[in-house]
Amino acid sequence: MLTLELSTSILFCIIPLLCFFFVNFKTILTNLLTSKSGKFPRSYPLIGSYLSILENKERRIQWTSDLVRSSPNLTFTLHRPGQSMVLTANPSTVQHILKSHFHIYQKGDLFRTNLSDFLGQGIFNADGNNWKFQRQVSSHEFNTRSLRKFVENVVDTEISERLIPILSSAAANQTVIDFQDILQRFSFDNICKIAFGYDPAYLLPSLPEAKFAVAFEDATRISSQRFNSPLPLVWKIKRALNIGSERKLREAVGEVREFAKEIIKEKKQELKEKSSIDSVDLLSRFLSSGHSDEDFVTDIVISFILAGRDTTSAALTWFFWLVFGNPEVEKKILEEIKEKSESPVYDEVKDMIYTHASLCESMRLYPPVPTDTKEATEDDVLPDGTVVRKGTRVTYHPYAMGRVEEVWGLDWADFQPERWLEKDGVSGKWNFVAKDSYTYPVFQAGPRICLGKEMAFLQMKRVVAGVLRRFRVVPAMEEGVEPVFTAYLTSKMKGGFPVRIIERI
Numbered sequence: 001m002l003t004l005e006l007s008t009s010i011l012f013c014i015i016p017l018l019c020f021f022f023v024n025f026k027t028i029l030t031n032l033l034t035s036k037s038g039k040f041p042r043s044y045p046l047i048g049s050y051l052s053i054l055e056n057k058e059r060r061i062q063w064t065s066d067l068v069r070s071s072p073n074l075t076f077t078l079h080r081p082g083q084s085m086v087l088t089a090n091p092s093t094v095q096h097i098l099k100s101h102f103h104i105y106q107k108g109d110l111f112r113t114n115l116s117d118f119l120g121q122g123i124f125n126a127d128g129n130n131w132k133f134q135r136q137v138s139s140h141e142f143n144t145r146s147l148r149k150f151v152e153n154v155v156d157t158e159i160s161e162r163l164i165p166i167l168s169s170a171a172a173n174q175t176v177i178d179f180q181d182i183l184q185r186f187s188f189d190n191i192c193k194i195a196f197g198y199d200p201a202y203l204l205p206s207l208p209e210a211k212f213a214v215a216f217e218d219a220t221r222i223s224s225q226r227f228n229s230p231l232p233l234v235w236k237i238k239r240a241l242n243i244g245s246e247r248k249l250r251e252a253v254g255e256v257r258e259f260a261k262e263i264i265k266e267k268k269q270e271l272k273e274k275s276s277i278d279s280v281d282l283l284s285r286f287l288s289s290g291h292s293d294e295d296f297v298t299d300i301v302i303s304f305i306l307a308g309r310d311t312t313s314a315a316l317t318w319f320f321w322l323v324f325g326n327p328e329v330e331k332k333i334l335e336e337i338k339e340k341s342e343s344p345v346y347d348e349v350k351d352m353i354y355t356h357a358s359l360c361e362s363m364r365l366y367p368p369v370p371t372d373t374k375e376a377t378e379d380d381v382l383p384d385g386t387v388v389r390k391g392t393r394v395t396y397h398p399y400a401m402g403r404v405e406e407v408w409g410l411d412w413a414d415f416q417p418e419r420w421l422e423k424d425g426v427s428g429k430w431n432f433v434a435k436d437s438y439t440y441p442v443f444q445a446g447p448r449i450c451l452g453k454e455m456a457f458l459q460m461k462r463v464v465a466g467v468l469r470r471f472r473v474v475p476a477m478e479e480g481v482e483p484v485f486t487a488y489l490t491s492k493m494k495g496g497f498p499v500r501i502i503e504r505i
Helices: 002-037 050-055 057-069 090-099 108-119 127-140 146-171 179-196 209-230 232-242 244-273 284-289 294-311 313-326 327-340 353-365 453-468
Strands: 075-080 083-088 174-177 372-376 393-396 421-423 430-432 471-475 485-487 491-493 498-503
Touching: 050 057, 050 075, 057 075, 057 083, 057 485, 083 090, 108 179, 108 209, 108 244, 108 294, 108 372, 127 284, 127 294, 127 421, 146 179, 146 453, 174 179, 179 209, 179 244, 179 284, 179 294, 179 313, 179 453, 209 232, 209 244, 209 294, 232 244, 244 284, 244 294, 284 294, 294 313, 313 327, 313 353, 313 393, 313 453, 313 471, 313 491, 327 353, 327 453, 353 421, 353 430, 353 453, 485 498
Parallel strands: 083 393
Antiparallel strands: 075 083, 174 498, 372 393, 421 430, 471 498, 485 491
16 A cells, blocks of 8 residues: 555656656756755746755745745745745735735635545635634624633633643653643643533643544644645545545544534533533534534534644744743743732733733744635735736745834844833833734734634733743753744644753742
């Protein structure tokens, strides 16, 4: 089976390239020898900039960021085999595609095809009336005080009963732990409780390999890899033959959806037997409001788990890395934490202005979703004059947007929470000054802006307060070695985030 998979992949990747090389060998050789002197990748007939894409596949986010930032009007057209992709870091263009011309720029066929096995028709894989309906239903449920209170209780319990004890043990035993893994487990437990009312108990001292969590990770990773395939026909053939990564994806998706439907059945039975239930998780809310179709509820809840599973953990991972390297920032955060509360459980974090600014600054440099792509459903012209043909993918690039000198200044590479703050002339207190969502689209913008934004900040600030009040998080890396930013559907620290936990005196 492995031999068949490799042979199929090689066959479909190499044949077009060989034909082109034989015809254009001399030209290609000359261009390859001189291409490194230019800022932008060379594009050839048939294969576009495939050679440059291949060369930079391990640093795709950083490479495309450099291309966009070096381009006039912060917009660049990358030619891939068989298609072109427009990349942009221009706030006016982002507003164009996410708001003023929202009706033109949809998820599109490519996105839906790549994720349909995993997400079905869920809100993050839907367009048109299907999306509008799910958005309306979800928006109503998210804007309730009872859900906010439920989220607060879930997060506080996970922090006090699981996260803090694990960190205390690591500190006492002087062990190195992968903090990225810890934070991912923390986020997974939280989002499953909030979405399903189900506790996977993924953050336990034994760090178990929970079946549902592992299947979800496999489904996310393999689905995202489809987007980077130079020839989509390869993964489609593998899916048809049920071999290799596509076989593993089918098994993982099967486990996730079967598990979800089992929980839905149990929840329906629970709702029948009780006139009212204590849980106010999203699944209970959807079922109680009359949405009983299993496929619909499964799709939408899986989508919310995907959205909340790794985004907050990714943001927190890079936050703790940056805070360690900026002790003055850590000192100010600690002062704010102690000023707001001396207890380990924080009933209110909305006034933690400096911490909020620090999180925004961290996500500017390391956004949880570094790029997001839409597909044009008709011909269009972007504000800078770039012509977009129907079917073209247009990607806005939050990672690049956080590095634009014209927006953030010459010191854009510095971690400075103060760039989000201004002092009140009367009281002398800090006020938070937000950037508009088209300059800082970390939570998307326009009609699709993230419904869970406030929930995410609530969770992150509670974690920051709970951890930093008691511990120092010290990276256990060789001096001078910086972690590598990489991404599937969400960003990660390549190889994990090894740290030592030191109890504050």
